[in-house]
Amino acid sequence: xxxxxxxxxxxxxxxxxxxxxxxxxxxxxxxxxxxxxxxxxxxxxxxxxxxxxxxxxxxxxxxxxxxxxxxxxxxxxxxxxxxxxxxxxxxxxxxxxxxxxxxxxxxxxxxxxxxxxxxxxxxxxxxxxxxxxxxxxxxxxxxxxxxxxxxxxxxxxxxxxxxxxxxxxxxxxxxxxxxxxxxxxxxxxxxxxxxxxxxxxxxxxxxxxxxxxxxxxxxxxxxxxxxxxxxxxxxxxxxxxxxxxxxxxxxxxxxxxxxxxxxxxxxxxxxxxxxxxxxxxxxxxxxxxxxxxxxxxxxxxxxxxxxxxxxxxxxxxxxxxxxxxxxxxxxxxxxxxxxxxxxxxxxxxxxxxxxxxxxxxxxxxxxxxxxxxxxxxxxxxxxxxxxxxxxxxxxxxxxxxxxxxxxxxxxxxxxxxxxxxxxxxxxxxxxxxxxxxxxxxxxxxxx
Amino acid sequence: xxxxxxxxxxxxxxxxxxxxxxxxxxxxxxxxxxxxxxxxxxxxxxxxxxxxxxxxxxxxxxxxxxxxxxxxxxxxxxxxxxxxxxxxxxxxxxxxxxxxxxxxxxxxxxxxxxxxxxxxxxxxxxxxxxxxxxxxxxxxxxxxxxxxxxxxxxxxxxxxxxxxxxxxxxxxxxxxxxxxxxxxxxxxxxxxxxxxxxxxxxxxxxxxxxxxxxxxxxxxxxxxxxxxxxxxxxxxxxxxxxxxxxxxxxxxxxxxxxxxxxx
Ligand SMILES: Nc1ncnc2c1ncn2[C@@H]1O[C@H](COP(=O)(O)OP(=O)(O)OP(=O)(O)O)[C@@H](O)[C@H]1O
Ligand SMILES: [Mg+2]
Numbered sequence: 001x002x003x004x005x006x007x008x009x010x011x012x013x014x015x016x017x018x019x020x021x022x023x024x025x026x027x028x029x030x031x032x033x034x035x036x037x038x039x040x041x042x043x044x045x046x047x048x049x050x051x052x053x054x055x056x057x058x059x060x061x062x063x064x065x066x067x068x069x070x071x072x073x074x075x076x077x078x079x080x081x082x083x084x085x086x087x088x089x090x091x092x093x094x095x096x097x098x099x100x101x102x103x104x105x106x107x108x109x110x111x112x113x114x115x116x117x118x119x120x121x122x123x124x125x126x127x128x129x130x131x132x133x134x135x136x137x138x139x140x141x142x143x144x145x146x147x148x149x150x151x152x153x154x155x156x157x158x159x160x161x162x163x164x165x166x167x168x169x170x171x172x173x174x175x176x177x178x179x180x181x182x183x184x185x186x187x188x189x190x191x192x193x194x195x196x197x198x199x200x201x202x203x204x205x206x207x208x209x210x211x212x213x214x215x216x217x218x219x220x221x222x223x224x225x226x227x228x229x230x231x232x233x234x235x236x237x238x239x240x241x242x243x244x245x246x247x248x249x250x251x252x253x254x255x256x257x258x259x260x261x262x263x264x265x266x267x268x269x270x271x272x273x274x275x276x277x278x279x280x281x282x283x284x285x286x287x288x289x290x291x292x293x294x295x296x297x298x299x300x301x302x303x304x305x306x307x308x309x310x311x312x313x314x315x316x317x318x319x320x321x322x323x324x325x326x327x328x329x330x331x332x333x334x335x336x337x338x339x340x341x342x343x344x345x346x347x348x349x350x351x352x353x354x355x356x357x358x359x360x361x362x363x364x365x366x367x368x369x370x371x372x373x374x375x376x377x378x379x380x381x382x383x384x385x386x387x388x389x390x391x392x393x394x395x396x397x398x399x400x401x402x403x404x405x406x407x408x409x410x411x412x413x414x415x416x417x418x419x420x421x422x423x424x425x426x427x428x429x430x431x432x433x434x435x436x437x438x439x440x441x442x443x444x445x446x447x
Numbered sequence: 448x449x450x451x452x453x454x455x456x457x458x459x460x461x462x463x464x465x466x467x468x469x470x471x472x473x474x475x476x477x478x479x480x481x482x483x484x485x486x487x488x489x490x491x492x493x494x495x496x497x498x499x500x501x502x503x504x505x506x507x508x509x510x511x512x513x514x515x516x517x518x519x520x521x522x523x524x525x526x527x528x529x530x531x532x533x534x535x536x537x538x539x540x541x542x543x544x545x546x547x548x549x550x551x552x553x554x555x556x557x558x559x560x561x562x563x564x565x566x567x568x569x570x571x572x573x574x575x576x577x578x579x580x581x582x583x584x585x586x587x588x589x590x591x592x593x594x595x596x597x598x599x600x601x602x603x604x605x606x607x608x609x610x611x612x613x614x615x616x617x618x619x620x621x622x623x624x625x626x627x628x629x630x631x632x633x634x635x636x637x638x639x640x641x642x643x644x645x646x647x648x649x650x651x652x653x654x655x656x657x658x659x660x661x662x663x664x665x666x667x668x669x670x671x672x673x674x675x676x677x678x679x680x681x682x683x684x685x686x687x688x689x690x691x692x693x694x695x696x697x698x699x700x701x702x703x704x705x706x707x708x709x710x
Contacts, residue, residue, distance in 0.1 A: 407528045
């Protein structure tokens with residue numbers, strides 16, 4: 001099927017017109033601060049336009065977003081989503097039926113498919129549209145305060161179209177055992193919709209919780225998910241965040257996850273990319289309080305013409321802050337991965353400890369993985385390091401397995417699995433671990 | 448197949464092999480009969496491990512001439528996994544660590560592959576693990592190691608004992624043990640040696656590659672081969688090991704330069 005395209009300039013005009021029509025129609029009911037935020041963001045998007053890979057633009061050097069800028073998507077504003085049965089949603093879920101789960105279809109919250117039990121400690125999980133309509137003070141206080149729409153065009157676009165998404169509030173001291181699942185599903189169809197899901201998670205002081213943000217494709221069609229998540233981790237809080245992306249192969253998936261940590265806060269993430277044609281994950285952390293720490297894990301299993309770009313920026317603004325990153329990729333076909341890990345250590349941020357590793361296993365000669373560590377260190381008293389590896393399976397390991405009777409193909413499979421097991425095993429919640437593990441193994445089976 | 452009694456288990460004739468274009472094995476001749484235990488001794492770099500790896504089918508080495516028959520069949524054309532399934536076992540000099548692969552799962556996969564090739568069904572997980580734990584106890588391996596990644600973080604002694612455990616699992620027809628004794632303390636040496644003796648059967652055979660006479664006090668060889676410069680230059684009984692230990696390899700170096708003789 002030959003696909004229609006538009007120029008990036010024309011595309012920009014289309015988004016501006018869509019914004020205007022939304023302002024005229026649906027948005028008049030929304031609180032004035034939301035409308036002001038959207039207006040500021042669309043103005044910024046108008047100036048920025050889509051990023052290009054031109055020289056000097058390090059941030060987008062390895063990921064050409066022209067296909068996103070030029071695709072003639074048919075639906076640019078949130079609209080009534082397709083009706084789904086619970087059975088269609090089931091394969092994207094894990095754990096028990098009573099666990100908190102918000103389901104969105106093409107960016108719009110579907111109450112009928114969601115499960116919102118009363119949670120201990122006053123934990124609240126609700127659609128962002130509802131939270132905004134209720135004039136929730138916390139939402140006003142935090143929404144749009146962390147993700148930078150001044151310089152990132154996609155964040156500006158998302159912010160301009162803030163309409164729905166998820167709001168999670170873990171009050172001070174609350175400890176939630178069961179993971180909260182924010183499930184975003186996409187239908188595609190002939191319409192090739194664009195959606196701008198928005199997530200806000202506010203974890204109060206000393207709270208503990210796990211939030212899973214997953215993105216799944218209901219069809220093999222093309223669509224554009226432009227996601228922005230803002231996460232606030234209070235003093236002494238622990239937030240485990242898992243993002244699982246299993247969209248269709250032609251899908252565009254561009255996300256920014258912006259995390260702000262306070263004193264002694266702990267943030268751990270697991271970023272899994274299985275699907276998507278053009279995927280870009282920005283994960284930005286502000287280590288904004290003494291003693292806070294983060295552990296960032298990632299797995300990408302890609303093949304065909306898939307392109308996955310992980311850009312992780314950790315800003316160690318305060319002393320005694322620690323970060324550790326472990327990303328691993330397995331690439332087949334003509335797949336391409338980029339890992340761009342930046343670590344910033346501010347002038348007075350003594351005793352910072354930062355370590356990042358990106359390892360890739362290439363299953364074909366045409367696959368390519370690029371690892372770009374970058375350090376900006378303005379303090380002497382720090383420990384920073386990085387490691388990278390890229391290559392084929394270890395011949396000595398293969399031979400060892402074969403020498404015990406295991407055939408070559410099976411030996412390869414065992415080693416390929418083992419390569420990602422190290423990362424996946426960092427997820428300890430069992431139903432979630434099993435869910436991710438099964439997804440990963442199914443994908444590997446097909447590679 | 449009725450010929451096994453009257454023919455050697457392994458017959459190697461004028462075997463030559465190279466790695467990276469350099470010839471390492473320079474005409475190895477060797478016969479191993481059922482029930483035998485051989486010791487191969489030789490200086491560092493003489494090619495002992497190369498011989499072991501070539502027999503196991505390590506693709507890193509290229510066989511350039513000669514042949515090896517295992518139970519009367521051309522061994523060199525078989526894939527490594529096929530050799531293992533037919534009852535060949537190599538205990539590695541340096542067992543490799545494989546992160547992310549559990550030892551028990553790995554051995555069960557191997558065991559099931561071997562069984563499948565013999566037309567037998569898979570072993571059940573519980574049954575296999577019980578058998579593995581029992582065999583581990585015999586070589587004094589802590590059961591917790593079995594659920595860990597293959598050799599990862601194991602001590603040198605643990606790695607060697609783990610190779611013996613693997614041998615016990617596979618009950619091979621021919622086991623080549625490449626320096627099963629190096630780096631072991633007295634107790635570990637005794638455990639390894641007992642493990643080797645326990646597995647001896649009248650129809651199978653064992654080759655122990657070693658630098659030290661010490662292990663041969665426990666594991667008594669029928670034949671001792673001196674390996675110098677890529678081939679076997681002298682054969683004898685167990686007293687040959689004492690001679691090597693006392694005088695070193697100097698007197699064999701000359702012989703290594705002479706053209707290969709049939710042993
Ligand atoms: N993969 C390889 N690549 C290049 N050279 C190799 C390789 N493996 C072995 N060699 C070389 O082959 C020669 C024989 O090595 P081998 O390991 O067989 O000796 P060895 O008799 O087992 O020695 P040791 O007693 O030290 O274990 C050595 O010179 C070694 O450097
Ligand atoms: Mg050796």
